[in-house]
């Protein structure tokens with residue numbers, strides 16, 4: 001059995017990955033070793049074929065005794081340890097959740113439902129570095145898989161509604177802290193008029209005492225239309241990733257433009273996206289729906305009516321689930337080749353942990 005080392009397995013993405021590996025009995029197919037940056041020598045989590053003690057995530061010798069390393073530790077760790085490992089001569093398979101290596105020529109961005117065949121060819125050719133994609137990109141590609149496979153997409157504009165989890169566990173908790181502050185202030189004035197309450201809440205969220213150490217701004221009762229760093233193009237880095245990563249995953253010969261505004265909203269762990277899709281040629285609504293819904297086992301077409309949409313096409317309905325619903329599919333008044341759609345998915349499952357889990361199983365097979 002292959003020796004697989006896990007780094008950053010305690011964090012949010014790492015924990016979701018551990019849960020999924022257990023649910024799918026994946027630990028049966030490997031010897032598991034757990035690494036820690038701070039608690040080497042203490043007890044490791046108990047899994048089938050797992051080693052009992054934590055190993056040091058900073059020890060190149062211990063790391064390089066693994067056939068496969070899976071890191072959910074974050075970009076700084078990858079930047080520091082990955083080159084050191086490779087320079088030490090380690091030839092194992094590196095599987096990473098962080099974005100650091102995504103666009104390197106010798107790294108494959110993995111998204112099982114979309115590029116499993118290409119991943120297999122890469123494994124067979126001896127590629128050693130595999131990286132999960134940006135969550136928004138991965139979810140978009142699973143939802144529109146059919147249209148891309150049929151080479152129907154001229155361009156996509158994606159307006160995102162991204163959950164707090166994408167910014168990290170601390171931010172997710174901060175959103176709830178902000179909501180608690182709102183709830184406490186509101187409870188003290190239950191009988192006030194709506195406009196008076198609005199004035200109080202706006203003062204509260206803009207006040208010094210509102211908890212915003214991580215976001216820097218209120219997210220509760222608010223939206224934040226800038227995610228990640230600023231780029232000279234005027235895009236945010238999150239917006240820039242959409243086209244670059246999607247085209248790398250799809251291995252397009254001619255770039256398919258994908259652009260839009262990325263917005264943080266007060267959802268917990270589902271990223272949503274409102275899409276405008278320009279098709280290369282006209283296609284009927286029924287054929288577009290059929291192509292979308294038959295593309296892979298995870299995409300789920302939601303009929304474009306109000307009850308189904310509000311029941312199935314919301315973060316409340318999709319949180320913790322593996323399917324990727326897409327709905328509101330209709331021709332737009334902009335022209336016959338323009339389609340509207342709305343899609344969402346769990347940012348920690350297909351958005352982060354699940355592509356890594358599938359890749360690990362594929363490598364082990």
Ligand code: HSE
Nearest residue numbers: 134135136162166167
């Ligand atoms: N960058 C994403 C976000 C999460 O901030 O929501 C990771 O892909």
